[in-house]
Amino acid sequence: MRPRVSVQDSALRHGNFSLRIDPVRSEDAGLYEAWVSYNMEVQRCHVELGVITVTLSPPSPVVESEPLLLSCNSSHRASLVETRWFHNGRLVPTSRPFCSLHGALSIPQPAMNDAGSWRCQLRYSDNEIISATYNLQILGFVGPANPVVYAAAGSAAD
Numbered sequence: 001m002r003p004r005v006s007v008q009d010s011a012l013r014h015g016n017f018s019l020r021i022d023p024v025r026s027e028d029a030g031l032y033e034a035w036v037s038y039n040m041e042v043q044r045c046h047v048e049l050g051v052i053t054v055t056l057s058p059p060s061p062v063v064e065s066e067p068l069l070l071s072c073n074s075s076h077r078a079s080l081v082e083t084r085w086f087h088n089g090r091l092v093p094t095s096r097p098f099c100s101l102h103g104a105l106s107i108p109q110p111a112m113n114d115a116g117s118w119r120c121q122l123r124y125s126d127n128e129i130i131s132a133t134y135n136l137q138i139l140g141f142v143g144p145a146n147p148v149v150y151a152a153a154g155s156a157a158d
Contacts, residue, residue: 005020007020008020026053030075032048036132050074051133064139065111067110068102070107071103072103078126078128080103083102085121
């Protein structure tokens with residue numbers, strides 16, 4: 001996993017033997033075990049790392065009016081009961097123009113106002129709730145539908 005993992009050597013003296021993984025990947029999910037030996041004593045701990053991913057299809061950049069699919073998946077072992085999506089903090093109704101199915105959200109004709117923070121929230125049969133956020137960027141035009149720009153002859157126009 002190098003160079004994505006590190007241990008803070010200075011923290012070891014204070015009993016902190018944390019492992020840092022940056023960035024976390026889907027394949028990093030699983031059980032981790034740490035052994036620390038000090039003064040003839042061995043300390044052990046087990047930590048399970050769960051990973052949640054939000055993916056975009058097709059991959060970025062998203063072009064305005066081209067369909068997209070946001071998918072949310074987790075390494076959690078229980079059965080998925082419910083998926084909820086939030087856009088900029090507001091719950092997204094899973095009716096038109098959006099369609100949610102098995103942890104995925106379909107946006108058939110994304111518009112510029114669909115850009116921003118999308119959060120999926122997964123609820124499992126063991127009542128575990130897991131969420132992750134994806135910052136969606138959309139390429140398109142902002143402004144009136146039929147803009148008219150006037151510029152003086154000899155000057156620049158944007």
